[in-house]
Amino acid sequence: VSLILFPLISIFIAFMTYALLGRLGGPVSALKNAMGKKQFIPYLQPVVDGTNHEITGAEVLMRWQHPQLGLIPPYQFIPLAEETGLIVPMTRQMMAQVRDQFGPMAAELPANFHFGFNICASHFKDLTLVEDCKAFIDAFRENPIHLVLELTERELIEPSEITHSLFRALRRMGVLIAMDDFGTGHSSLAYLQQFHIDILKIDQSFIGRIGTDALAGHIVDNVIDLAKRLQMVIVAEGIETQKQVDYLAPYRLEYLQGYFFGKPADPSEFIEKWIRL
Numbered sequence: 001v002s003l004i005l006f007p008l009i010s011i012f013i014a015f016m017t018y019a020l021l022g023r024l025g026g027p028v029s030a031l032k033n034a035m036g037k038k039q040f041i042p043y044l045q046p047v048v049d050g051t052n053h054e055i056t057g058a059e060v061l062m063r064w065q066h067p068q069l070g071l072i073p074p075y076q077f078i079p080l081a082e083e084t085g086l087i088v089p090m091t092r093q094m095m096a097q098v099r100d101q102f103g104p105m106a107a108e109l110p111a112n113f114h115f116g117f118n119i120c121a122s123h124f125k126d127l128t129l130v131e132d133c134k135a136f137i138d139a140f141r142e143n144p145i146h147l148v149l150e151l152t153e154r155e156l157i158e159p160s161e162i163t164h165s166l167f168r169a170l171r172r173m174g175v176l177i178a179m180d181d182f183g184t185g186h187s188s189l190a191y192l193q194q195f196h197i198d199i200l201k202i203d204q205s206f207i208g209r210i211g212t213d214a215l216a217g218h219i220v221d222n223v224i225d226l227a228k229r230l231q232m233v234i235v236a237e238g239i240e241t242q243k244q245v246d247y248l249a250p251y252r253l254e255y256l257q258g259y260f261f262g263k264p265a266d267p268s269e270f271i272e273k274w275i276r277l
């Protein structure tokens with residue numbers, strides 16, 4: 001009898017342990033587990049020249065490639081990843097993936113191609129960011145690229161000694177800093193200067209209301225005017241229609257980004273569509 005009972009009991013115990021761990025695990029360990037399995041992958045969206053609409057770079061956007069649930073968009077996991085600090089190793093892993101995939105084909109990229117990564121505020125306290133940026137830039141020595149770090153205007157960075165020295169190190173390496181979602185947050189001119197913001201990305205909510213909402217048009221006009229006075233490079237994001245392209249044309253913005261030009265795609269599709277045309 002024990003010959004039959006023993007395996008049954010073992011199976012029962014194993015099952016209970018598994019069920020209990022699953023319950024205790026919850027979303028945080030799901031993120032950790034997914035990171036171990038390299039399920040956070042880069043998608044790339046083209047950024048085009050504001051005048052000739054040719055590709056000039058890409059924004060890297062994280063996706064969770066879940067074995068059962070499919071492709072999970074960032075708003076479903078980035079907030080928790082930021083709260084728990086997991087966003088830092090996740091971002092590092094994703095930067096390494098882009099570096100390893102695109103570095104070897106550097107020669108095929110258009111000259112002065114740029115890669116933009118979204119970096120959360122807490123990551124700007126972590127010195128590994130400097131090493132990772134250096135490794136990224138070094139991988140493209142054959143045909144140098146520009147590395148852009150996008151920080152969202154929604155979470156402001158608290159000035160501290162470590163953050164300032166980190167920004168200095170990044171600047172020395174030629175890393176560019178972009179203020180993402182500009183117009184949705186509360187950054188001041190002082191803040192833009194303090195962190196030497198090179199690029200302003202006008203939030204898509206304003207671009208999306210062009211032509212339908214006079215106020216949004218005024219905001220776009222004023223943000224562009226401000227950015228130009230501060231000699232910042234401007235990116236308009238979320239461009240979906242010809243009407244929006246036409247509205248912005250007289251401003252001769254440096255860069256445009258949006259579904260009108262191209263949606264985010266996985267690296268091989270991106271390469272096929274945009275690099276090896």
Ligand code: C2E
Nearest residue numbers: 061062073074078118119120238239240257258259260264
């Ligand atoms: P974001 O950095 O402002 O990125 C632009 C978002 O707008 C992307 O959404 C992109 O797919 C979407 N988009 C681009 N063009 C259009 C358009 O024409 N129409 C519309 N409706 N949407 C457009 P996505 O990939 O879902 O990312 C959402 C946000 O999640 C990002 O906004 C960024 O704040 C965050 N995020 C994405 N990847 C990362 C990451 O690796 N790290 C961190 N910290 N945040 C990330």
Ligand code: MG
Nearest residue numbers: 059118150180
């Ligand atoms: Mg961004």
Ligand code: MG
Nearest residue numbers: 180181201237
């Ligand atoms: Mg944005």
Ligand code: MG
Nearest residue numbers: 180181203204
């Ligand atoms: Mg956004």
